[in-house]
Amino acid sequence: MSDGAPAGQPLIHPGQWNIHYDYAVGDTARQFFTDLRDHARIMGRRCPGCQAVLVPPRAYCERCFVKTTDWVEVGPLGTIEAFTIVYEPFDGLPRPPYVVAYVTLDGASTAMANFVTGVDLSVPAAAAQRLALGNRVEAVFADPREGLITDFHFRLA
Amino acid sequence: MPTRTAIVGVGQTDYRFKRTDVTIQELTQEAAAKALAHARMEMGEIDAFVLGVAPDALIGIDNVDRWMGQALGVAPRPQLRVNTGGTTGAAAAQAGYVHVASGMVRTVMVVAADKVSESPDAQWVLNTAMDPVYERSIALNAINMCSFQAVRQMQQYGLTEHQLASVAVRSRQNAGANPHAHLRRPVTLDEVLSSRYVCWPLKLLDCCPRSSGACAVIMAAESVVAAGHTRAAWIRGMGATSNTIYMGDKMGPGRRTDHADWDELALAAATAYRRAGISDPLAQIDVAEIYAPFTCTEIAAVEALGFCDKGRGGLLSEQGMFAMDGPMPVNPSGGVLSANPISATALARVAEAALQVMGDAGARQVPGARRAVATGIGGTLQFHTCMVLASDM
Numbered sequence: 001m002s003d004g005a006p007a008g009q010p011l012i013h014p015g016q017w018n019i020h021y022d023y024a025v026g027d028t029a030r031q032f033f034t035d036l037r038d039h040a041r042i043m044g045r046r047c048p049g050c051q052a053v054l055v056p057p058r059a060y061c062e063r064c065f066v067k068t069t070d071w072v073e074v075g076p077l078g079t080i081e082a083f084t085i086v087y088e089p090f091d092g093l094p095r096p097p098y099v100v101a102y103v104t105l106d107g108a109s110t111a112m113a114n115f116v117t118g119v120d121l122s123v124p125a126a127a128a129q130r131l132a133l134g135n136r137v138e139a140v141f142a143d144p145r146e147g148l149i150t151d152f153h154f155r156l157a
Numbered sequence: 158m159p160t161r162t163a164i165v166g167v168g169q170t171d172y173r174f175k176r177t178d179v180t181i182q183e184l185t186q187e188a189a190a191k192a193l194a195h196a197r198m199e200m201g202e203i204d205a206f207v208l209g210v211a212p213d214a215l216i217g218i219d220n221v222d223r224w225m226g227q228a229l230g231v232a233p234r235p236q237l238r239v240n241t242g243g244t245t246g247a248a249a250a251q252a253g254y255v256h257v258a259s260g261m262v263r264t265v266m267v268v269a270a271d272k273v274s275e276s277p278d279a280q281w282v283l284n285t286a287m288d289p290v291y292e293r294s295i296a297l298n299a300i301n302m303c304s305f306q307a308v309r310q311m312q313q314y315g316l317t318e319h320q321l322a323s324v325a326v327r328s329r330q331n332a333g334a335n336p337h338a339h340l341r342r343p344v345t346l347d348e349v350l351s352s353r354y355v356c357w358p359l360k361l362l363d364c365c366p367r368s369s370g371a372c373a374v375i376m377a378a379e380s381v382v383a384a385g386h387t388r389a390a391w392i393r394g395m396g397a398t399s400n401t402i403y404m405g406d407k408m409g410p411g412r413r414t415d416h417a418d419w420d421e422l423a424l425a426a427a428t429a430y431r432r433a434g435i436s437d438p439l440a441q442i443d444v445a446e447i448y449a450p451f452t453c454t455e456i457a458a459v460e461a462l463g464f465c466d467k468g469r470g471g472l473l474s475e476q477g478m479f480a481m482d483g484p485m486p487v488n489p490s491g492g493v494l495s496a497n498p499i500s501a502t503a504l505a506r507v508a509e510a511a512l513q514v515m516g517d518a519g520a521r522q523v524p525g526a527r528r529a530v531a532t533g534i535g536g537t538l539q540f541h542t543c544m545v546l547a548s549d550m
């Protein structure tokens with residue numbers, strides 16, 4: 001260090017933040033998660049202005065700034081738009097390796113993220129080829145479901 | 158008509174993983190004192206302060222800007238905090254510029270600082286940046302959101318891992334000439350290519366470190382510059398844009414911008430260039446300091462800044478176009494890949510660009526640089542800034 005070179009051992013005082021939250025998801029996401037949990041289906045919301053089907057669904061189409069109206073079922077098949085294979089452990093995230101992909105579910109205008117399973121990840125380049133953009137996947141639903149985004153994930157179709 | 162505004166002083170601490178010899182307040186004082194010395198000014202000559210601080214939880218003091226302002230002896234002058242995630246430092250510079258350009262104040266000090274080594278739980282903090290309802294359980298993080306960009310660049314434009322590695326090699330080569338840089342040891346192409354995958358296709362050496370340090374920039378109105386300064390980096394143009402936080406909105410058939418590209422940065426640059434009278438960036442700009450925490454993000458940025466066509470950045474990087482002795486030197490400082498004091502990172506881009514056009518960049522000086530561009534990017538790749546600095550008014 002060019003400035004203030006430390007003299008001797010640093011003196012360290014410990015500290016802690018401990019914060020809990022209970023997030024209310026709101027009525028739009030409540031409906032989405034209820035459909036997901038009770039009917040194993042993925043729903044988007046259509047914008048009455050630009051007709052975009054927003055997945056995940058939002059109360060407003062932010063582009064038009066109008067309230068979205070109709071619910072539209074999308075998927076369960078879809079197309080890979082982007083992916084990554086995580087090989088490094090991160091605090092608070094799953095044990096690697098795992099795949100996260102953005103997928104446009106059939107009928108949707110936007111892509112949604114979730115895990116992709118069932119791909120051998122031992123050889124990165126080979127795995128990446130199987131996950132190439134444009135490849136088809138399908139949503140697979142957990143059983144039982146809890147009304148969480150992890151109630152489904154993708155696997156290669 | 159905005160007041161003509163220039164950067165008249167720049168102060169940077171060295172960027173290191175840890176600074177156990179100072180508190181965040183003292184780190185702020187260190188950068189501020191250096192900026193005042195560089196500007197040959199005293200604290201009493203500063204009219205207002207803008208403090209750039211990204212998430213408080215990385216430092217562990219809520220609204221830590223209050224303590225930083227105190228440390229600078231701000232009272233009774235106004236201070237304002239800016240936070241736009243990774244863009245924070247550049248957004249603070251934007252706010253500082255608007256302060257002076259508005260004519261409301263004559264001088265402003267923009268300061269940003271971070272001490273990210275003091276919590277082992279930084280990743281937990283960054284995890285909370287994702288939407289708790291739809292996305293947080295999907296293990297998205299700052300690295301893989303750029304991996305999504307890289308895979309789209311690879312598929313759409315044929316970007317290769319070798320081309321990405323060329324960015325890392327050049328950055329670390331440049332960092333060797335910058336005493337402030339955190340990672341100054343050069344790396345070879347083989348080292349980058351054989352470093353382990355973090356989030357495919359990005360490897361460990363495609364990624365920035367996290368650093369502790371502070372940066373301060375003093376801006377002054379034309380009248381102040383004329384009265385007492387022989388060197389100035391004139392802020393000739395500034396642009397800032399934002400885009401959707403949903404990365405998936407930039408991928409589906411309904412996309413209006415593509416996650417592979419930085420059309421938002423191109424838009425910010427167009428505004429900055431128009432104000433600065435830049436019509437041919439490659440010919441008129443001498444050096445660029447680009448906020449690129451990952452190798453792939455630099456490729457998207459050089460294309461968005463108009464230095465080359467979309468999809469050509471990787472190849473041109475490999476061929477040396479952005480080297481110190483190339484036609485368009487990028488990141489003489491070593492860039493974010495060599496030092497990343499989160500809140501201060503984007504302000505360091507502005508500071509380094511200013512030093513270049515002042516001719517004060519030492520061993521990393523691009524000879525004769527007269528016009529420089531500095532960028533900032535942050536949020537979920539949603540905020541973009543672009544500033545053009547020049548040696549002439």
Ligand SMILES: [Zn+2]
Pocket residue numbers: 047048049050051052061062063064065
């Ligand atoms: Zn709409």
